[in-house]
Amino acid sequence: MKDSKLDPELLEKATEIFSELGLPVELAINVFLAKAVQAQGFPFPVALDGDRAVNQQGDNRISNAEITESIQHLVEVTLPLSEINNLTQLEYCKTTFGLSFPVLKISKTARPEDVRLSAKDAKGRNRYSTTKVAQRDGQTYLICTQWADRHRPAFVRWQQTFGDN
Template sequence: MKAQIDPELLEKASEIFVELGLPIEIAINVFLTKAIQAQGFPFPVALEGDSRYTAQEAARISNAEITEAIQHLVEQKLPFSEINNLTQLTYCQTTFGLSFPVLKLAKSSRPEDVRLAVKDAKGRNRYSTSKIAQRDGCSYVICSQWTDRHRPAFVRWQQTFGDSECA
């Protein structure tokens, strides 16, 4: 079966996803992942007017709540393809506007390995030392560099993966 995408629909959808900060390829993969999880059409994700969270509500989410939500999603819900995406700088820049990957693999959850993993190339801590996500024998430190401009993108991403509330 050869898939045909309507060029006009693709153009219109691309404009929306550019506004959301997502390349159309990632948006399509997210849709397909959610469709598989839902065994049908997933719930819609909208731009402005999405009644689940306003920009003011998104601005009230703390870094600690974001970190806890990411830990929960990594450990309980995210497909491995999305966990891998969260370790990629380009994906995190495009999706959230971050300057660091959301997740960074640590050698282990031992304190000395975590202390090494949380630092950037200049030796600055960029990841949480207290919240470590564990999944299938892997330990991930979670980015702690969220500012107000990143929060709405985080909320949209979080809603895409089925968690509409922070921890």
């Protein structure tokens, strides 16, 4: 990015953040540009009051339980199947939310033992809810529980796009 008009200090800070997420800053910029082209403008709402993760009660933080419930409802009721498929893809979830896991994971069945087995990662750690699952068209989806504060604004933006609230 020689001869770039990017703010070097801002670029350095962004590079550090995206490095923590396992993404090169160039990929993050390309994702932003692709989303801007798709949206024919900024790929997120631009407002004067800032970009805070706000839940329906007006709190300034949406909880993991609220995220799980929202995803469950959206999968079961309103999300297009193409977006449900996107949520099972690691790369999409990395670029959309900054997560290290897909938002949805398919379980063999809705039986509690299958759900418990599917909820674990390769190291045997639970990364998905074993009590709240979403069902759609005969498929059982486990919902990721690995949401940190840095993921919440991206979730709220996504929810505003796909939600029915």
